[in-house]
Amino acid sequence: MPSLDELLSAVEGYRNEMVEALTEMLRIPAIGPESGGEGEFERARYVRELAEKCGFEDVENFDALDERVRLRSRPNMTLKRKGNSEQTVWIVSHMDTVPPGDLDAWTHPPFSPKVVDGKLYGLGAEDNGQSLIGSLFAARVLNEMGITPERSMALAIVSDEEMGSDKGIKFMIKEGVFRQNDFIYVPDFGEADGSLIEVAEKHILWLKINVKGKQTHASTPEKGINATRIGNEMANFLSDYMHEKYAANDPMFSPGISTFEPTKRLQTVGNVNTIPAEDTFYMDFRILPRYDPDEVLETVRNVARMFEDRSGVKVTIDIEQFTKSGKPSSTESIGLMSLASAIKKVKGVDATPKGVGGGTCANYFRLAGLDAYAWETVDECAHSVNEYCKVDNMVTDSKVFATLLGYLCYNIQ
Ligand SMILES: [Zn+2]
Structure with missing residues (x-):
């Protein structure tokens, strides 16, 4: 040998x-x-x-x-x-x-x-x-x-x-x-x-989130529902809430936490003085393997329902990529x-x-x-x-x- x-x-x-x-x-x-x-x-x-x-x-x-x-x-x-x-x-x-x-x-x-x-x-x-x-x-x-x-x-x-x-x-x-x-x-x-x-x-979950409100003139926002305003709120809320709810830190990963990032965004109205009826944003989630990604997705759906009830918008969630680890x-x-x-x-x-x-x-x-x-x-x-x-x-x-x-x-x- x-x-x-x-x-x-x-x-x-x-x-x-x-x-x-x-x-x-x-x-x-x-x-x-x-x-x-x-x-x-x-x-x-x-x-x-x-x-x-x-x-x-x-x-x-x-x-x-x-x-x-x-x-x-x-x-x-x-x-x-x-x-x-x-x-x-x-x-x-x-x-x-x-x-x-x-x-x-x-x-x-x-x-x-x-x-x-x-x-x-x-x-x-x-x-x-x-x-x-x-x-x-x-x-x-x-x-x-x-x-x-x-x-x-x-x-x-x-x-x-x-x-x-x-x-x-x-x-x-x-x-x-x-x-x-x-x-x-x-x-x-x-x-x-x-x-x-x-x-x-990490599990990878990419979401496309569409918020439908009601168009109106920007000088009278009370007559419509500003989809971009709700979209902004929802993106920020989701990002914060998910980080809190799925907060584990695993030092084997870098970063050690799950990440929930708003990324791509579609154009809304082409002019400044219209309240947009529609807003579409995307989120990129990287979730630690200890969490059940289906449960994470269910949480997003619950948040969407909460925004629908609170603001009168209609929220649609499409999965762009879902790779479980x-x-x-x-x-x-x-x-x-x-x-x-x-x-x-x-x-x-x-x-x-x-x-x-x-x-x-x-x-x-x-x-x-x-x-x-x-x-x-x-x-x-x-x-x-x-x-x-x-x-x-x-x-x-x-x-x-x-x-x-x-x-x-x-x-x-
Ligand atoms: Zn290769």
Whole structure:
């Protein structure tokens, strides 16, 4: 059995090959049909080739049917090295990307990846190519030992992450790919110093609130009902009242409280001297997972009724987005501690478990009752023009993955 240091230098030895592999992969577009793309099929073919090169013989496909793409398939796959135990350590990454947006704004063309000053530019370089390639090569050095692991070692490489995961992670969860006591890592979220391990999310609730009053001349407001006045009152009341009613502060989150913010607002009347009959405002709620978001929504409806009774307005509430968060992943598990100590070993960084405002694809696992940890080292340039990944981040994170797999699958300390 090689030592941990030998594993890490083996990963380092693959630095150039990792850059080549990521470059090749990013040349192949993998954009979902909602954004006018043909999906991930071609890219998946390349990943399968790469998987073989990285020593995975057991590749299983979980293609999801999708009539919207020419080949009608959204490819997902598992690459597995069976261990003595069925319990499996997963690293999950996604192939798909968002569309490039305004091509003229890219000074480094999105589909012609290139390294400049240690940064590999290209659409999907950071999100999620860096971790896909990094985890593949981490597994490669372990595969090359030719030893049967204790726990099974596996990568899940999926489609459709950017548009909701129905044809990706959610599909695979339904297929029963992941089991209750498996270890699940989703390197699709992180910070520039690699100090954040995401373990929980707030519920997200976006509301559109429409207030109908009665129009009149602004010089005689008593003849109408000023919808904007009531709308203002209601937005402020809601914001204050919700903060009071759902006041818990959880230091694992930043900010630690639930937030209830009035945001977008539609135009009312086009002139100054008319009392508006209608006012529409939006609120963005981020609710700590301890609260029941359905109950929060019921509170908003009650407040609306109170305003209707008090002011004679009619209030309509539409839900623009409602994403419930699953149970926070355990912060005392072997899974979390192993990741934290791998990060410490390789990077010298003390990583801490945190909750975020939402949302990562780790949440789909949590909603299914599975603990999942999101971690990677990124400059957070996903979805922006001139997206890049730092080659050093890819290689160093790959060493963290190799260490983690070494710990959990092979007992290499
Ligand atoms: Zn991503």
